[in-house]
Amino acid sequence: MNVQPGTYNISVVYKGITPGYNEPAVMYPAEFIKEDSLTKGSWGGVYGSKGYVLCNYNGIKNDLKQVPSYVNYVSYGHDIKPGGAGTNGNKLWASGVTDPRALSASSANNFPRNIGCIHTQDPSPTMQSMTVDIKLSESQTYQVALYFIDWDHKNRRTEIELFDLESKKLIAPVKIIRMYDNGKYVVFKYNKSIRFRINQVRGENAVMSGIFFD
Numbered sequence: 001m002n003v004q005p006g007t008y009n010i011s012v013v014y015k016g017i018t019p020g021y022n023e024p025a026v027m028y029p030a031e032f033i034k035e036d037s038l039t040k041g042s043w044g045g046v047y048g049s050k051g052y053v054l055c056n057y058n059g060i061k062n063d064l065k066q067v068p069s070y071v072n073y074v075s076y077g078h079d080i081k082p083g084g085a086g087t088n089g090n091k092l093w094a095s096g097v098t099d100p101r102a103l104s105a106s107s108a109n110n111f112p113r114n115i116g117c118i119h120t121q122d123p124s125p126t127m128q129s130m131t132v133d134i135k136l137s138e139s140q141t142y143q144v145a146l147y148f149i150d151w152d153h154k155n156r157r158t159e160i161e162l163f164d165l166e167s168k169k170l171i172a173p174v175k176i177i178r179m180y181d182n183g184k185y186v187v188f189k190y191n192k193s194i195r196f197r198i199n200q201v202r203g204e205n206a207v208m209s210g211i212f213f214d
Contacts, residue, residue: 030162030172030194033143033187040100040183041115044107047145047185047212054103054210056116060090064105068213072137076118076130088130089205092116093151101149101183103210115151117207120200130206132196133165141191147210149183156203160186165193176201185212 039046050068055076057064067074076088094102095114102113121127134144150156158180162172171194177184188194200206 028172030190036185041103042109044109049214051213055118056090056092057114070138070140072135075133089119117209120206122205128200130198135193143189143214145185145187145212148180149209150181154204157201158206159199159201161197163195165195
């Protein structure tokens with residue numbers, strides 16, 4: 001206050017010891033199991049023992065699916081749940097291929113295969129995220145794996161958030177997946193209804209190709 005114009009020399013002296021900081025552990029009710037970049041499209045015998053949804057596998061808005069008895073619905077904006085919002089994009093990348101990254105049509109892991117996806121509607125600034133809701137008909141501990149494939153090599157980087165569907169509280173650590181040209185599963189475990197929020201971080205958009213229940 002009341003400093004007059006002129007030239008001043010200023011020195012700063014710091015004394016004492018900065019106390020150490022131990023960040024407290026964050027506990028989440030849902031469990032992150034793993035990332036899996038080895039299985040690729042041959043999910044049979046590894047994932048999907050209780051059910052699966054293969055996005056746009058048989059054409060646009062035509063999923064190949066077998067939903068578990070304890071799941072009331074899976075919704076991501078088209079015809080899985082009546083009245084879906086339709087905010088995601090839908091794409092069938094390829095059909096009748098022998099590329100091992102493409103998802104098998106059944107647990108037999110046979111060829112040929114198809115590969116489709118849902119995707120965010122970039123570059124619109126308000127559509128760089130999409131949600132996937134899994135509503136249970138009864139409370140039950142279950143494992144859910146999402147399959148991501150950067151099929152057309154667009155150097156995608158994607159963020160995955162997991163929320164309790166009712167409370168909308170974050171229930172698992174946020175995951176960033178990178179370098180998934182060869183396909184990557186991201187696996188969680190929980191016992192209630194959930195919402196995944198999938199966000200574009202880098203690349204043309206965010207994409208997801210399959211959901212597997214165990």
